[in-house]
Amino acid sequence: MEKLNELIDHIASRVNVNLKTMNVDVEIFLKEAIPADKLTHYYAFYALTTDHPLYFRFRKSNLGGTYFLGKCEVDRSVLYKSDVRGDELKDKGTVVEFNGISTKLYQDEIIQITNSFLIKTLVHNHSKNPEIPEYFKILNTVAMHYSNIHGTTTEGVYLGPFATIDLSIMHNCVVGDYSYVQAGDLSRRTIDPGHIWIYYEGLFEFDYRYPKGVVEKYVSLDKSGKLSGEFSVFLRERQNDFASIYSAVLPDPPMDVPINAFVSPYAVVKGNCAIGENSLVAQRAYIADSTLGTGANAQENCYILNSKYDGMNVTAHGGKVIHSHLGRKVFTGFNSFLRGSENAKITVGAKSIVMPHTIIDATEPITIPEGSLVWGYITKQDDLATQCIALDEFAKLKELDLGNLTFRGDGDQFVAAFQHRIEHILEENGAYFDGSDKTRGHAQKTQSVSFNLFQPFLAGAEEGMFPTMTIGDSA
Amino acid sequence: MEKLNELIDHIASRVNVNLKTMNVDVEIFLKEAIPADKLTHYYAFYALTTDHPLYFRFRKSNLGGTYFLGKCEVDRSVLYKSDVRGDELKDKGTVVEFNGISTKLYQDEIIQITNSFLIKTLVHNHSKNPEIPEYFKILNTVAMHYSNIHGTTTEGVYLGPFATIDLSIMHNCVVGDYSYVQAGDLSRRTIDPGHIWIYYEGLFEFDYRYPKGVVEKYVSLDKSGKLSGEFSVFLRERQNDFASIYSAVLPDPPMDVPINAFVSPYAVVKGNCAIGENSLVAQRAYIADSTLGTGANAQENCYILNSKYDGMNVTAHGGKVIHSHLGRKVFTGFNSFLRGSENAKITVGAKSIVMPHTIIDATEPITIPEGSLVWGYITKQDDLATQCIALDEFAKLKELDLGNLTFRGDGDQFVAAFQHRIEHILEENGAYFDGSDKTRGHAQKTQSVSFNLFQPFLAGAEEGMFPTMTIGDSA
Structure with missing residues (x-):
């Protein structure tokens, strides 16, 4: 394992x-x-589809358990059980606009991961990087368990467990446990644990901080890198359900799926489940005894247990929904944790937005009215008073100080931006597919996916290192 | 499937x-x-070991079900469920001698398969090609079911089912069903079905022809490419036993294996089996209710059922041994078929050589004395009179006409060449391993093998085509 040890020292x-x-x-x-x-x-795997151009180059890396979809180059990195999606990479010739200046991509966009160490990290891409739009770059970065890197450049970044960086550009910064940032260019900043911060200069700033002690209850990383807390207990209890899937070459489809919907063979589907047309269940999603209506989706690392989705629901990466009923078009943000129980169900009214990194850990039945914006840490109905507000009321705000939330700026723009993004996600996932090419999305495009599996060397100096390989053409 | 159809037309x-x-x-x-x-x-797979340099390049081909081990480049070819081994490829710098002239390899030897179509073909390598020793070339060649291409250049060649070309150089020739040739440079020749021909100019010629009607009973290919006959019935009856193995990412080891022996996870081992130290069971071998003594091996496409090997036995590619007892160092040649039964066991005495493409289909118990050379078509003890001779008697011959066999030349050289080759095979396979580096062979080298799996596109114009890929470095 000399080479692998050298690699870890290098990173x-x-x-x-x-x-x-x-x-x-x-x-x-x-x-x-x-x-x-x-x-x-663990082996790594990459998808072959007819809809994503095929190109991968892996060198001097360990990729155990990681899934790749879009064009990607990995050099001198360790990617452990991560998901590197890249299904929204821009094509050559695409014109992008940054700060009013247009520029055209001279080649297809490629994810480049260099000198980095990602653990169970979800890398998605919807890059807003004005520097070099051809490269979606992750450089000199460490991302701990279940963090999300979403459409951004990271250089010299440390992400704590369950942290999310969304549409941000990060240079030399530290992002604390379970924090969420969507705040443009961040250089030499430290984001505290449990800080939910959405900032668009001149437009608005949403700033919430978890009460002292809460994040530690759910997410805690000790000095030796060992993860504990309620989230990891929850995940560990279900981890064995993935074992049989990952040991089959072509896992059996977990259920009968309607035409134009897609359930990844690498998802767990248990018990009594039904999914609607145009819905999408991504790899590493977990669904048990639940119903997903038309156009609903469950993204990577989602857990949906004993719940009902009325349709057109988005559950962003890492969202967990237990004993809940979500009305039509309810959005559940990244890494949110909605834990109801038999006697304490959670009901979320239609068109509500559950902000990324929201914890609703119900000790009694909780009902969120239709069209709400919800955030923070909620354990009982009364907590909604300071952590839930009607979207159309929020849209009228210019400032708000409520509980641990500070909002400044244009509430209307904030709500519109969120709703626009939810629509974008539904469109990209094919929730509105009507047979036309224009409405095809991930659910339809991944119908004919196949997966190739590859492993590291198992002995000698190269033990644990994956072979150098190039698949497809870079052009 | 447009691309795949174009490819087939092209070949x-x-x-x-x-x-x-x-x-x-x-x-x-x-x-x-x-x-x-x-x-x-079917997916294809290639092995990673610490003992074989890693390099593959696959372009514009279908490789369904094929296994690769040594350096290999495949272009515009269909390789269906074939085994392309290449574990005896020569390294850069190796000095080879052809006809008294020495030359040094300027790079590692590479298997190159171009414009060819191989069905369940075993490609092994121990090349004697003086033209370009750096390239083990298969060009413009069609090889039908269970044929063997062994250490040779083939250009514009058609091989019938169960045919073997061994240490020969073939240019524009046709090799009939179940024929075996080891005869140097063959250009514009047609080898009849069931012709067993070993020819070394100036040294010896072994020439056997199966009686009329026999080959057709065991191997028959109709005009539409459909294979029938007893061999294919035998194989089809056991084909389902491979299904579970090929659907697992890391098939469980089929049995407890002594240290320094190797049983491929892609072999079938059923019932009551025991294998000895330093023995080797290759992928796609099939063993049921049998015992293999120390240093015995079962190569690709071998079937060993209800049999006992005393040790140091070689079963060459495609050999089938049923209800038989093979003494120490008995060699069973390519595609030989020894079918005993409960009431008609076959016993082969120690150090005997069963020639390649021999059929012993016992209707009564058959006993072959120690140190025999056996060939041809045998169904009862009396048949040995014309198809079995003591090796030391054969060694004294200068010519022999016996049954359908004609032998001319130096019997001593013939026997010595065979025995030398058997020793070479045992050494290469690690049968004599004593802990020293010098005695390490395939059985020891493949201990830490891992396998990478890859599939074709499943839809669109590229359906059935495998992605272009390069693994490792060619140098």
């Missing part, structure tokens, strides 16, 4: 060089967070 | 151009022998 040095002034040392995490034998244990 | 045209003067048209075989949906159904 630690590259990340630490960038984060030295931020007082961060990632070395112990890299060495302790994943036992060495696990790094050699 | 047919390239092979037919070469074989036009031989009155052969392969087009119907290419189009009919494998249903189109089977071409898209």
Whole structure:
């Protein structure tokens, strides 16, 4: 395993060089967070479809358990059980606009991951990077368990577990456990744990901080890189359900699926489930005893248990929904945790937006009215008073101080931006598919997907290293 | 499937151009022998070990079900459920001698398969090609079911089912069903079905022809490319036993295996089996209720049922041994078929050589004395009179006409050449491993093998075509 150990030292040095002034040392995490034998244990896989141009180049890396879809180059990195999607990469010739200036892509956009260490990280892409729009770049970055890197450039970044960086450009910064940022260019910043921060200069700023002690209850990473807290207990309890899927070459489709819907063979579907037309269940999603209406989707690392979705629902990456009833077009943001129970069901009215990184851990039945914006930490109905507001009321606001939330700016723009994005997600996922080419989305495009599997060397100096490989053409 | 159909047309045209003067048209075989949906159904796989340098390049081909081990480039070819081994490819710098002239390899030897169509073909390599020793070349060639291409250059060649070309160089020739040739440079020749021909100019010639009607009973290919006969019935009856193995990512080891022995996870091991130290069971071998002594091996497409091997036994590719007892160092040649039964067991005495393409289909118990050379078609003890001779007696011969066999030349050289080769095979397979590096062979080297799986596109114009890929470095 000499080469693998050298690789880990190499990544630690590259990340630490960038984060030295931020007082961060990632070395112990890299060495302790994943036992060495696990790094050699899992194969990686990439998808072949007719709708995504095929190109991958993997060099001097460990890719155990990671899934690839869009064009991607990985160099000197460890990607452990991560999902590198890239299904919205821009094609050559696409004209993009940044700050009023248009520029045309001279080649297809490619995800480039270099000198980085990602653990169970979801890398999605809808890049807003004005620097080099041809490259979706992750450089000298460490992303801990279940973090989300979404449409951004990261250089010299540390992400804590369950942290999400969304449409942001990050240079040399630290993003704390379970924090969420969507705030443009972040350089040499430290984002505190449990800080939910959405900032668009001149437009609005949404700023929520979890009460002291809450994040630690759900997400906690000790100094040796070991993850604990309620989220990891919840995930570990279900982890064995994935074992049989990942040991089959062509896992059986987990259920009968309507035409134009897609359930990944790498998803868990248990118990009594039904899914509607144009719905999408991504790999590593987990559904048990639940109904998903037409056009609903469950993205990577979602868990939907004993719940009912009325349709056109988005559950963003890492969302968990238990004993809940979600009305039509309810949106559940990244890594949100809606835990109802038999005696304490959660009901979310139609068109409501559950903000990313919201925790609703119900100790009694909780009902959220139609058209609400919900955020923060909710355990009982009364908590809604400071953490829920009607969307059309919010749209009229210019400022709000409510509980731990501070909002400044144009409420209307904020709501419109969110709703626009939800529509975009539904369109991209094919929720509105009507047979026309224009309405085809991920659910329809991935119908004829096949998966190729590849493993590391199992002995000698190269043990744990994956072979150098190039698949397809870069052009 | 437009691309796949174009590919098949392309191969047919390239092979037919070469074989036009031989009155052969392969087009119907290419189009009919494998249903189109089977071409898209199977993944291909390649092995990663620490002992074989890793390099593959696959372009514009269908590789369904094929296994790769050594360096290989495949262009515009269909390789269906074939085994392309290449574990004896020569390294850069190796000095080879042909006809007294020495030359040094300027790069590692690479298998190059171009414009060819191989069905369930075993490609092994121990090349004696003086033209370009860096390239093990298969060009414009069609090889039908269970044929063997062993250490040779083939250009514009048609091989019938169960045919073997061994250490020969073939240019524009036709090799009939179940024939075996080891005869140097063959250009514009047609080898009849069931012709077993070993010819070394100036040294010896072994020439056996199956009686009329026998080959057809065991191997028959109709005009539409459909295979029938006893061999294919035998194989089809056991084909389902491979299904579970090929649908697992990491098939469970089929049995407890002694240290320094190797049983491929892609072999079938059923019932009560035991295998000895330093023994080797290759992928696609099939063993049921049998015992293999120390250093015994079962190569690709071997079937060993209800049999006992005393040790140091070689079963060459495609050998089938049923209800038999093989003494120490008995060699069973390519595609030989030894079918005993409960009441008609076959016993082969130690150190005997069962020639390639021998059929012993016992209707009564048959006992072959120690140190025999056996060939031809045997169904009862009396048949040995014309198809079995003591090796030390054969070694004294200068000529022999016995039954359908004609032998001319130096019997001593013939026997010595065979025995030398058997020793070479045992050494290469690691049968003599004693812990020293010098004695390590395939059984020890493949201990830490892992397998990577890859599939074709499943829809659109590229349906059935495998992605272009390059793995490792060619140098």
